Amino acid sequence: MEDDNTQKNIMKKSKHISLFFVLLISVLLFSCQKEDVDIKRASVAELQFEISFTGFDFKTLDDSVPQCQDYSMDYVVFELDNEIYTSPIMNANGRFLTKTVKLPAGYYTLSRFMVYHTVLQGDDILVKAAPLVGSTYHDLMVNKLDLEISIEPFKKKQISVDVLCYEELFAQEFGFSWFDIHQMKIEKQCFFGDLCIPNDYVFEGSPYIGSLYQSQSNGLQSDMPAIMEVKVYKEGTLIRTFSNADWATPGEGDCMEVYYANDENLQGENFTYEVYVLKPDAANEYMVYELMATIDFQDEEGADIGPAYGETNWDGVVDFVVGNCNIDNTDYSWDY
Structure with missing residues (x-):
């Protein structure tokens, strides 16, 4: 009889131990899932650009530089780590800012930045641009391409980018080829x-x-x-x-x-x-x-x-x- 009671007590303890481990595993799984969700949520950040206008402090031999056209600046096309983004431009008390873009937090390289004017009946017009690395105009810029950007979770980063007025006649000085300009529609x-x-x-x-x-x-x-x-x-x-x-x-x-x-x-x-x-x-x-x-x-x-x-x-x-x-x-x- 005593052996039977001992065996029953052992079985009860085993059940309690099994239940404990089941609950422990459930808590650990929930904790891991919650941590994964929190990490994903924490990874979101916002990026905004301020467009800074740079003029020409020099003249070429034939005194020619790109002329600024009287067009509104409506949106930008920019490239971060080989991904193309677009964002509309807004005027905030005389400052030209892009609308914020949500991105995973991390490190990025800005390799292209173009400002366009919207044409309702026809192709949009490239009116300003940041010169590409290695181009004639690139060294004129202060906030220039390839710009390294670090954005932190839950924070909004604002970056200044220098641009010049653009004319297609000067595409080579910007480092653009015909293909660079026209491949992205x-x-x-x-x-x-x-x-x-x-x-x-x-x-x-x-x-x-x-x-x-x-x-x-x-x-x-x-x-x-x-x-x-x-x-x-x-x-x-x-x-x-x-x-x-x-x-x-x-x-x-x-x-x-x-x-x-x-x-x-x-x-x-x-x-x-x-x-x-x-x-x-x-x-x-x-x-x-x-x-x-x-x-x-x-x-x-x-x-x-x-x-x-x-x-x-x-x-x-x-x-x-x-x-x-x-x-x-x-x-x-x-x-x-």
Whole structure:
């Protein structure tokens, strides 16, 4: 009898020990997973450029230098560690800054920096550029290429880059060849949408009350310009997120232009648009950006590949409707 009790006690202890090790392993696994998540979150950083203008303190033998053209500076194309990025330019109290770009924290080398003017009907114009390493103009710069950049997790880094006015006649002095200038094409696409909401959605306590839609010029209506985000991916990697939420009247006044760099030397590059529209969540409590569609395409196809509705499919604008507005000739129609 005593042996039986001893055996039972041993079995109980074994179970307790086994349970202890199971719990210990679970805690360790959770700790490792949490650490991995924290590391990934901590790896995100922000980078912004300030564009610094440099003049010519010398004259060539024929007194010729690139002349500055009276064009606006609309966006930059820059290269970090063989990856091409684009970013719009904003004027902040006389300082020309790019919008911040989110990147994994770490060390980068800036090897290319070009400033473009947007042309609505035609190719965009390169108006300013940072001379390449080894070029005639490179040594004139203070903040010059190849610039080593270190960005830390959870921090925003602002870097000054010197640029000169550019004319194609002086491409060689900048270190550019015809191929350097023309191999990278900026593709653009405009998005416009209508959000059609049921009348009973505008009630006291509705998430639409006090939302960005109420800030539109006509306030809340059953049919409103959609406030949206469009995320652009290249080969599965997010390039940039575009939004019309921060316009003077959110979502109104124009179609929202998105753009991306297309390397014309590479064929069959895969791109994706993810279209999000600001609307209530499933519980009708909060306003969230809901994914309405994912549009895949290659190179210069763009997104005008929706249903064939006559000429609207070739107008350069991706127009869509969310809900039942009874609007004809739209490229896409999505349920509310």
